[in-house]
Amino acid sequence: MKYFILFGPPGAGKGTQAGAMKQRYNLCHLSTGELLRSEIASGSELGLKAKALIEAGNLVPDEVVEGMIEERFRKTTGVDGFLLDGFPRTIAQAEALDLILGKNGKKVTAVVSIMIPDELIGERIAHRATIEGRADDASPEIVQNRINTYHAKTEPLVDFYRKDGRYHEIDGVGSIEEVQKRIFDLMDRF
């Protein structure tokens, strides 16, 4: 089993690229953002708790997403690996992931990081807001808070994974096809 982490700031194009990656490598795509949005849509207790945090541009508690991921690892069959999208998002989550995988003698295969400059983040999210209607895309203040949260809590993961050579950066500026080719060229090596 391979465990890929799809990393990058909000709006980097993770969701856009994930579909093709999942198909080419027979991976289960686990997006914590999508899992949380479906909890909200179903009106579950977890969804109710997550809603306010997400819509303010804050993170939900580590334990919540860790539990969701562990459950999916357990229940998913028939794939060659997982594509983690939006997880881990904090150092604590990365440590928890290592523990969860370590229990089964597994480890993160590679981090595929799609990088775009901050100026592009706002532009891409503003565009997505006109298409998808996500509550957390709706106002520039919330988007700015997500960018700040990314720099403060998520960006430290770059060093965390770089230290042991699992971190691989892709330039996320360019057409969808151009970025996809860069990703495939990298992932074909694993």
Ligand code: ADP
């Ligand atoms: P994006 O990558 O565009 O910021 P996501 O769909 O990945 O959006 O996530 C949307 C929101 O869901 C995040 O801003 C956060 O509130 C919550 N969320 C998603 N994944 C996590 C996580 N691993 N830890 C904590 N909160 C998360």
